[in-house]
Amino acid sequence: MAADVRTAPVPTPLTEPYWDAARRGELVLQQCADCARFTHPPAEWCRFCGSERRGFAPVxxxxxxxxxxxxxxxxxxxxxxxxxxxxxxxxxxxxxxxxxxxxxxxxxxxxxxxxxxxxxxxxxxxxxxxxxxxxxxxxxxxxxxx
Incomplete structure (x- = not known):
């Protein structure tokens, strides 16, 4: 029987900043540069205002x-x-x-x-x-x- 090993997350270009921060022991979520609302999980555009200008910020x-x-x-x-x-x-x-x-x-x-x-x-x-x-x-x- 195989060891009970947990599968690690597989970051994508969209989620890499989230997982990089997690590996550092920090929680960051995607935040819109225009309306300042957070979106999780990360998306290609803001679900509140439609902006494509996004970054990641600590929460x-x-x-x-x-x-x-x-x-x-x-x-x-x-x-x-x-x-x-x-x-x-x-x-x-x-x-x-x-x-x-x-x-x-x-x-x-x-x-x-x-x-x-x-x-x-x-x-x-x-x-x-x-x-x-x-x-x-x-x-x-x-x-x-x-």
Whole structure:
């Protein structure tokens, strides 16, 4: 049986700035140079004003669990040893409607709930670097899949 190795993200020219920042332990999201709204995931143009002038800017990674799923059975490489785990849709504080997916780490799956405040935490993936995830706000910083 093959080792339970997690598949690393495959950056594209559009997502490379996001993944480069993540490997440095920073969360940046695409921001429109014209209307200043954030877009995630990155897009070829601003979904608010249509501008093609975009860059990337740091965000806090603090927000609220808007919805989530507890995965009890997975076929995703590198996640079999983690079940049950939580994948959450997190609304970030920077702007209404700005959301991103991530795992909620550091607590049992039963302790995650909608409306829960979470904050950014980075998880190491062998051969890639770190990827952004979340943990309950105020919890001592962790790294990994506890």
């Amino acid at each position: 806090s990674g603090v927000g609220v669990v808007e919805t989530f799923s507890v995965v009890h059975r997975t076929f995703a490489p590198g996640f079999a040893g983690r079940v049950p785990y939580v994948i959450a849709w997190v609304g970030l504080d920077e702007q209404p409607g700005l959301r991103m997916f991530g795992n909620v780490l550091g607590v049992p799956a039963d302790d995650v709930h909608m409306g829960q405040r979470v904050e950014l935490v980075f998880e190491e993936i062998d051969g890639f670097g770190t990827v952004p995830n979340f943990q309950p706000a105020g919890k001592e910083r962790s790294c990994g899949s506890e």
